[in-house]
Amino acid sequence: MRISIIGCGYVGLVTGGCLAAVGHRVTCMDSDGERVRGLMGGHIPIYEPHLDELVAAARGEGRIEFVGDIRLAVENADAIFICVGTPPLENGEADLSAIEMVARGIATQSRGSKLVIEKSTVPVRTGEQLRRALQVYGRASDARFQVVSNPEFLREGSSVCDFLHPDRIVVGVDEPPAAEKMREIYRPILERNFNCPVHRGACPPSDAPHFVVTSINSSELIKHASNSFLALKISYANQLADLCERLGGDIEEVTRAMGMDPRIGPQFLRAGIGFGGFCFPKDIQAFYRLAERAGVDFMLLKEAERINKERIDHFLEKAKRALWVLKGKQVAVLGLAFKPHTDDTRFAPALEIIRRLLAEGASVHAYDPQAMRKTQALYPAVHYCLDAYESATGADALLLLTEWPEFVELDWKRIHGLMVRPLLLDGRNLLVPAKMRELGFEYHSVGRPD
Ligand SMILES: NC(=O)c1ccc[n+]([C@@H]2O[C@H](COP(=O)([O-])OP(=O)(O)OC[C@H]3O[C@@H](n4cnc5c(N)ncnc54)[C@H](O)[C@@H]3O)[C@@H](O)[C@H]2O)c1
Numbered sequence: 195m196r197i198s199i200i201g202c203g204y205v206g207l208v209t210g211g212c213l214a215a216v217g218h219r220v221t222c223m224d225s226d227g228e229r230v231r232g233l234m235g236g237h238i239p240i241y242e243p244h245l246d247e248l249v250a251a252a253r254g255e256g257r258i259e260f261v262g263d264i265r266l267a268v269e270n271a272d273a274i275f276i277c278v279g280t281p282p283l284e285n286g287e288a289d290l291s292a293i294e295m296v297a298r299g300i301a302t303q304s305r306g307s308k309l310v311i312e313k314s315t316v317p318v319r320t321g322e323q324l325r326r327a328l329q330v331y332g333r334a335s336d337a338r339f340q341v342v343s344n345p346e347f348l349r350e351g352s353s354v355c356d357f358l359h360p361d362r363i364v365v366g367v368d369e370p371p372a373a374e375k376m377r378e379i380y381r382p383i384l385e386r387n388f389n390c391p392v393h394r395g396a397c398p399p400s401d402a403p404h405f406v407v408t409s410i411n412s413s414e415l416i417k418h419a420s421n422s423f424l425a426l427k428i429s430y431a432n433q434l435a436d437l438c439e440r441l442g443g444d445i446e447e448v449t450r451a452m453g454m455d456p457r458i459g460p461q462f463l464r465a466g467i468g469f470g471g472f473c474f475p476k477d478i479q480a481f482y483r484l485a486e487r488a489g490v491d492f493m494l495l496k497e498a499e500r501i502n503k504e505r506i507d508h509f510l511e512k513a514k515r516a517l518w519v520l521k522g523k524q525v526a527v528l529g530l531a532f533k534p535h536t537d538d539t540r541f542a543p544a545l546e547i548i549r550r551l552l553a554e555g556a557s558v559h560a561y562d563p564q565a566m567r568k569t570q571a572l573y574p575a576v577h578y579c580l581d582a583y584e585s586a587t588g589a590d591a592l593l594l595l596t597e598w599p600e601f602v603e604l605d606w607k608r609i610h611g612l613m614v615r616p617l618l619l620d621g622r623n624l625l626v627p628a629k630m631r632e633l634g635f636e637y638h639s640v641g642r643p644d
Contacts, residue, residue: 195218195272195273195375195378195379196218196219196221196270196271196272196273197210197213197218197219197220197221197271197272197273197274197275197379198220198221198222198223198267198268198271198273198274198275199213199220199221199222199223199267199274199275199277200223200224200264200267200274200275200276200277200278200296200299200300201223201224201276201277201278201279201292201296201314202222202223202224202226202229202230202233202239202260202277203224203240203277203278203279204240204242204348204350204353204472204538205277205313205314205346205348206222206224206275206277206278206313207222207238207240207242207245207249208242208245208348208353208354208357209275209277209313209346209357210222210249210258210275211245211248211249211252211258211354212248212354212357212358212383213379214248214249214252214257214258215248215251215252215358215388215389215391216358216382216383216387216388217257217382217388218257218379219257219258220252220257220258220259221258221259221260221261221266221267221270221271222258222259222260222261222267223260223261223262223263223264223266223267224260224262225262225264227262230260230261230262231262233260234260236250236253240536240537240538241536241537241564241565242350242351242353242354242536243351243352243354243535244354244355244391244392245353245354247391248354248391251391264296264299264300264303265303268299268300268303268304268308269303269304269305271308272307272308272309272375273308273309273311273375273379274300274308274309274310274311275311275313275344276293276296276297276310276311276312276313276314277313277314277346278292278293278296278314279292279314279472280292280293280314280315280316280476280480281472281476282475282476282479282480285483286479286480286482286483287317287479287480287483287484288315288316288317288476288480290316290317290320290323292314293312293314293316293320293324294323294327297310297324297327297328297331298327298331300328300332300339301327301328301329301330301331301332301335301337301339302331302332302334302335304332304335304337304339305335305336305337306336306337306338307337307338307339307340308337308338308339308340309339309340309342309372309375309376310324310328310339310340310341310342311341311342311343311344311376312324312341312342312343312344312345312414313344313345313346315345315346315417315418315421315473315477315480316343316414317414317418317480317481317484318411318414318415318418318484319411319414320343320414321341321343321366321368321410321411321414322410324341325339325341328341340367340369340371340372340375341368341372341410342365342366342367342372342373342375342376342410343364343365343366343367343410343413343414344363344364344365344366344376344413345364345413345414345416345417346417347360347361347362347364347417347420350471350533350535350536350538351533351534351535351536352535354391354392355392357383358383358388358390358391358392359383359390359397359400359403360383360403361401361403361404362403362404362405362406363376363380363383363384363403363404363405363406364406364408364413364416364417365377365405365406365407365408365413366407366408366409366410366411366412366413366414366416367407367408367409367410368409368410373407377405380405383403384402384403384405386402417477418477418480418481418484419481421473421474421477421478421481422477422478422481422482422495422498424462424474425469425474425475425477425478425495425498425499425502426494426495426498427461427462427463428462428463428464428468428469428474428498428502429468429469429497429498429499429501429502430463430498431445431449431462431463431464431465432465432466432468432501432502432505432640432641433501434448434449434465434641435465435640435641436508436641438641438642439641442643443641444641444642444643445465445623445640445641445642446465446623446641446642449463449464449465464622464623465623465640465641466505466597466621466622466623466640467505467506467509467543467544467547467595467621467622467640468501468502468503468505468506468543469502469532469543470532470533470540470541470542470543470544471532471533471538471540471541471542472538472540472541475499475502475541476541478495478498478499479499481495482495482496482499505543506543506546506547506550509547509593509619509621509640510547510550510551512619512638513525513591513593513619516591516617516619516636516638517590517591517617520551520554520555520556521554521555521556522555522556522557523556523557523590523591524556524557524559524588524589524590524614525551525556525557525558525559525589525590525591525592525593526559526560526561526582526585526586526589526591526592526593526613527544527547527548527551527558527559527560527561527576527585527592527593527595528560528561528562528582528585528592528593528594528595528596528598528601529544529562529594529595529596529597529598529601529622530542530544530545530548530560530562530565530566530568530569530595530596531544531562531564531565531596532544532596533596533597534596534597534598534599535564535598536564536565537564537565537567537568538565538568539565539568539569539572542565542596543595543621544562544595544596545569545572545573547593547595547621548560548573548576549573552573552575552576557577558573558575558576558577559576559577559579559584559585559586559587559588559589560576560577560578560579560585561578561579561580561581561582561584561585562596562598563598563600565596566578582601582604582609583604583605583608583609583612586609586612586613587612587613588612588613588614589612589613589614589615590613590614590615590617591613591615591617591618591619592609592613592617592618592619593619593621594618594619594620594621594622594624594625595621595622596622597622597624601624602624602625606625606629606630606633606635607633610633610634610635615636616633616634616635616636617635617636618630618635618636618637618638619638619639620637620638620639620640621639621640622640623639623640623641623642625637625639627639627642627643
C-alpha cells in the first residue's frame with residue numbers, strides 16, 4: 195500500500211518514519227517549504243530519540259521521500275494520514291483550519307479510491323465534517339473517499355518505541371473494509387514482523403497490541419478522553435501535594451503506595467509544576483469546550499486545568515518567599531522542555547516561569563540538553579549556558595524545571611560551590627531532599643516536608 199503523510203511535525207515524522215521502517219513506501223508532505231527542504235537534505239527538525247537513524251535508513255533504502263506539493267503526496271497514495279497541528283483557538287476550541295485546508299487539497303488532487311486517515315487529535319464529529327469536505331470539494335473528479343479516525347497515543351521522548359510497540363491501535367470506521375485496510379497497514383506492527391530499530395532484534399517481551407475497531411465518533415472521543423484523564427491524574431497528585439504541604443506528609447510516599455494498587459497505577463501520578471506540551475493543555479480545554487457546546491458541563495476537567503495553572507503560582511511563591519525580592523536576582527534554570535527527552539517547549543511550564551521571572555526583573559541563566567535552540571527565539575533576554583555548571587555560576591537560586599535524568603547525575607557539590615546562595619527549588623521532585631540538605635543546599639520541592 196502506498197502511504198502519504200500530510201504534516202511533518204512530531205506525529206507526522208514518527209508515523210512516516212515508523213511506517214517506512216516496517217516496510218511501507220511513504221511520501222511525507224508539509225506546507226512549510228523550509229522544513230521540507232531541510233528534510234530533503236536529511237535534517238530532522240525535531241529532537242526525538244531514534245528518529246534520525248530511522249529516517250536515514252528508510253531514505254537509504256528509498257522507502258521515504260519528502261515533498262512540498264500536496265499533489266505529489268496525494269496522486270499515487272492509497273492511504274493518506276493527516277497529521278497537521280490542531281492548536282487551540284483563543285476560546286479553547288481546536289483550530290481545525292489546517293485539517294480543512296488539507297481536506298480540500300486531497301479532494302481536488304485525488305483520482306480513484308483513497309483512504310483518508312485522521313491522525314491529528316480532533317473533536318468528536320470531525321470525521322463527518324472531513325467526509326463532507328472531501329465530497330464537496332472532490333465532486334468534479336471520480337475520487338472516492340473512506341474516512342478513518344486513527345488517533346495517536348505516542349509520547350514525545352519515546353515516540354518511536356511507542357509507535358512500533360503500541361498497547362493498542364484504535365481505528366474508527368463506518369464501514370468494515372476500511373478497518374481491514376488499516377489492519378493491513380499496521381500488520382507488521384500487529385504481528386511484530388519487522389526489524390526493530392530501537393531494540394535491534396531484542397525487543398523486551400510484551401503483549402501483542404490490541405487492534406480496537408470502533409465508530410469514528412468513539413475513536414475521536416477515545417483520544418480526548420484518554421489525554422484528559424491523564425491530565426486529571428496529574429492534577430489529582432498535585433492537589434494532594436498541596437495537602438501534604440499544609441497538613442504534613444510526603445507526596446512521594448503517598449503516590450508511590452497509591453500507585454501500587456493496580457486499579458490506580460503509578461503513571462502520571464507525579465506531583466510537580468504541572469503538565470504542559472502540545473497535547474494535555476489544549477486537549478483538556480478542547481474537550482470541555484466541546485462538552486459545553488453539547489450541553490454537558492465537564493467541571494471536573496475545568497478543575498484539573500485550574501489546579502494545573504495554579505502550580506506555577508505556587509512554585510513562584512515559594513521562590514519569592516525564599517528570595518524575598520526577585521528584582522536583580524540571578525536565577526539558574528535547569529530544564530526548558532515540557533518533559534525530558536524532547537526539545538518541545540510548547541506550553542512548557544518552564545517557559546511561563548521564565549516569563550514571570552523576567553517580568554519581575556530577575557536575570558535568568560538557563561540550560562537544557564535539547565530545547566535551548568527553540569527557546570532562544572522566544573526569550574532572547576535569557577542567558578543560554580553551555581551546561582548546568584555555567585548556569586549555576588553566581589546564581590542566587592537554582593530552579594529545576596524539567597526532569598532530565600542527567601540532572602540527577604550532576605556534581606551537586608560543585609554546583610553548591612558555584613552558587614552565590616545555595617538555594618535549590620526542585621519543581622519535579624527529582625532529587626533526594628536529605629542528600630541535597632547534607633550538601634548544604636536550602637532545598638524546596640513539591641509536597642515534601644521542607
Ligand atoms: N506531539 C504529540 O505528542 C502528539 C501526540 C498525539 C497526537 N498529537 C496530535 O497530532 C497533531 C500534530 O501534532 P504535532 O505535535 O505533530 O504538531 P506539529 O506542529 O509538530 O506538526 C504539524 C505539522 O503540520 C504542518 N502543516 C500545517 N498545516 C499544514 C497544511 N495545510 N498542509 C501541510 N502541512 C501542514 C506544519 O508545518 C507542521 O510541520 C495534533 O493534532 C496533536 O494534537 C500530538
